Structure formats: structure tokens, C-alpha cells
Amino acid sequence: MGRTCGGEPAVRKGPWTLEEDLVLVGYISQHGEGSWDNLARAAGLNRNGKSCRLRWLNYLRPGVRRGGITxxxxxxxxxxxxxxxxxxxxxxxxxxxxxxxxxxxxxxxxxxRRPAAPASSAQQPYRAPATATATAAAMTASEGASSSSSAAASHGSSADWWYVEPVNHPEQGAHCSQSVAAAAAGVDSGSASSALTSRDSSTTAGVDGQHMQTSYGDRYYYSELSSAAAADGVEMVDAGSFWNVDDDFWGRFQMLHYPDS
DNA sequence: AACAACTCCAACCGCTATTCG
DNA sequence: CCGAATAGCGGTTGGAGTTGT
Structure with a gap:
């Protein structure tokens, strides 16, 4: 194993090691991209050119963003x-x-694999454990009023936006209410509300509206995003828990801030 | 605790398009 | 124009990690 019948080392396959990554990055930073087969040989990588190209373009190239689809x-x-x-x-x-x-x-x-779920069949991926109840109750006190009907009216004026990303959450696009996010971010809920926009990827209706109802429950309001805002300058603001009062589940999130560019 | 089922994603494969001598 | 080499694209798969039973 590991060698061809001609005595040449077999071309490596499978996951890249840190050492290989460093060799590839180091070589390209010095010599630039080129013929990938030649590059692989010249860099001393026992990989085929295709593999090097894929690794570089998809993972090592500067500017590649991974995970956290907004x-x-x-x-x-x-x-x-x-x-x-x-x-x-x-x-x-x-x-x-x-x-x-x-x-x-x-x-x-x-x-x-997961087409948008009907809003009526609220998924409840994280039932609140008993230990979460106290936290949730505290959150509810601040969240309840501001995240209902008043939230929609405040959208659309800011070019900044905030994205509350679920962490280890089985469903994409679940976001906490703006007041919870504001609390997590340590900013005033009133000022945050004008800047906080979000969008549920699993929402089936209301895309063209200023706010939408998510598949999770009534408490979350969403508005259209300025679509180009996700490109650069993402800032991690905070992390914490969110609580859906109506549907009785909670989740963890991290809050990202996309400054007005 | 152990096992099964499921999810996610890195990487491979095969094919087509493009470039170059 | 032709053929080989190279680059790029989209489909598929293997396996690690996670979740459920």
C-alpha cells in the first residue's frame, strides 16, 4: 500500500493535513498559482493538481468565508x-x-432536503429544559411586548443589520427576537430595534413584506435585508440563549453585526 | 452506556470546456 | 485543424460528528 507498482509513492488522497495546507499556502504565496500539476510537484506535495486546486480555492484562498450562511x-x-x-x-x-x-x-x-416548513407546524427543536425556565422567564419579561406588533413598524430604516445565528441548531434561520438580541448585545432595546433585521430561511410567505412570520412562532418578526450587507466586516457581538415563549423552546445563538458599509 | 440513525461537509470522480503547441 | 494538457464544473461519496433510542 502507499506505492504504485512502479515504485513511485502513491498520490495521497483524503483529508488534507495541516502540514500539507501550510506547504500549499506557502508555495502559492511565494510563486502564485499556476499549472496545478506542476505546482503540486514543485511544492513537494504528494497530491494531484486537481486536489491542490480544490483545496486552495475552497478552503485556503484568502477571503474564503466558511459556514454561517446568513x-x-x-x-x-x-x-x-x-x-x-x-x-x-x-x-x-x-x-x-x-x-x-x-x-x-x-x-x-x-x-x-428541508423545504420551507408550513408556519402552522411550528418545529420545536429545543424544548426548554427545567434549568432554562428561569432564564427564559427573565427574557420573556423584556421580550414580550416589544417583539410583537410594534417590531414590524421599526424596520427598514437602518443600513446596519444584525444577524442572530443559531449555534448547533438543527434548523437554519431561527433567530431570536430583537429585544433578546439587544439584551445579549448589551445595547438598548429601543435603539437596537431599528437596526435589527433578520430573515427566516424557512419562511414560506411574506418575502416581499416588511415583516414575516416564522415557522417557529409569532414572536419573531423579520424584514427584508439589504442583500449586499453580508459581504464584509462581520463582527461577533455576543452569544447567549433565546427563548420562544409561544412555542416553548429555546436555543443558543451567536450574534453577528454587519456594519453599514 | 452502547448502538443505530442521521446530518453535514470535505474531497473525489467523471465529464466538458478551454488553452496551447 | 488536431490532440494533449489543463482548468472548471456539477454529481456523488465516505466518514466524522451529532442526535436519538
Whole structure:
């Protein structure tokens, strides 16, 4: 094993090691990209050129963004896929830093496999354990009023936006209410409400509206995002828990801030 | 605790398009 | 124009990690 019949070392396959990554990055930073087969040889990597190219383009290349597909990106993927079909590279070209491979995986695992759920069948991925109840009750006190009817009216004025990303959450696009996010971020709920926008990827209706109802419950309000906002300057603000009072579940989230560019 | 089922994603494969001598 | 080499694309798979029973 590990060698061809001619005595040459067999070309390595499988996951890349840190050492290989460093060699590839080091070589390209010094010599630039080129013929990938030659590059692999010249760099001393026992990989074929295709493998090197894929590794570089999808993971090592500067500017590649991984994971944490934002609601804006999710919406863009859906729209672009509807228009272009499985043209992953063309779709990726519209999403700075995203690769065709990632978008393809995202589509197949998050969108295609899980079509938007009807709003009436609220999924409840995380039932609140007893220990969460006290926290939830505290959150409820601040969340309840501001996140209902008043929230929708406050959207649309800010170019900043905030994305509350579920952590280890089985369903994409679940976001906490703006007041909870504001509490987590340590900012005033009133001022945050004008800046906080979000969008549920699993929402079936109301895309063109200023707010929507999610599949999780009535408490979450959403508005259209400025679609280009996700590109750069993402800032992690805080992390914490969110609580859906209506449907009685909770989850963890991290809050990202996309400053007005 | 152990096992099964499921999810996600990195990487491979095969094919087509493009470039170059 | 032709054929080989290279680059790019989209489909598929293997396996690690997670969740459910």
C-alpha cells in the first residue's frame, strides 16, 4: 500500500493535513498559482493538481468565508437557484467569499432536503429544559411586548443589520427576537430595534413584506435585508440563549453585526 | 452506556470546456 | 485543424460528528 507498482509513492488522497495546507499556502504565496500539476510537484506535495486546486480555492484562498450562511445569503441562494438552476459556480459568483462547493452542499443539505416548513407546524427543536425556565422567564419579561406588533413598524430604516445565528441548531434561520438580541448585545432595546433585521430561511410567505412570520412562532418578526450587507466586516457581538415563549423552546445563538458599509 | 440513525461537509470522480503547441 | 494538457464544473461519496433510542 502507499506505492504504485512502479515504485513511485502513491498520490495521497483524503483529508488534507495541516502540514500539507501550510506547504500549499506557502508555495502559492511565494510563486502564485499556476499549472496545478506542476505546482503540486514543485511544492513537494504528494497530491494531484486537481486536489491542490480544490483545496486552495475552497478552503485556503484568502477571503474564503466558511459556514454561517446568513439569511441574506440564504435568500440569495434561493433566488439565484430559482433563476439559474444548479449553476453553483454562477451562484457563488454572486456571494463574495463563498465557494460553489459550499453553496452546493448548503443547497442539498439545508434547502433541498428541508423545504420551507408550513408556519402552522411550528418545529420545536429545543424544548426548554427545567434549568432554562428561569432564564427564559427573565427574557420573556423584556421580550414580550416589544417583539410583537410594534417590531414590524421599526424596520427598514437602518443600513446596519444584525444577524442572530443559531449555534448547533438543527434548523437554519431561527433567530431570536430583537429585544433578546439587544439584551445579549448589551445595547438598548429601543435603539437596537431599528437596526435589527433578520430573515427566516424557512419562511414560506411574506418575502416581499416588511415583516414575516416564522415557522417557529409569532414572536419573531423579520424584514427584508439589504442583500449586499453580508459581504464584509462581520463582527461577533455576543452569544447567549433565546427563548420562544409561544412555542416553548429555546436555543443558543451567536450574534453577528454587519456594519453599514 | 452502547448502538443505530442521521446530518453535514470535505474531497473525489467523471465529464466538458478551454488553452496551447 | 488536431490532440494533449489543463482548468472548471456539477454529481456523488465516505466518514466524522451529532442526535436519538
Amino acid at each position: 439569511p441574506a445569503e440564504d435568500a440569495a441562494i434561493r433566488e439565484l437557484h430559482a433563476a439559474l438552476g444548479n449553476k453553483w459556480s454562477k451562484i457563488a459568483a454572486h456571494l463574495p467569499g463563498r465557494t460553489d462547493n459550499e453553496i452546493k452542499n448548503y443547497w442539498r443539505t439545508r434547502i433541498q
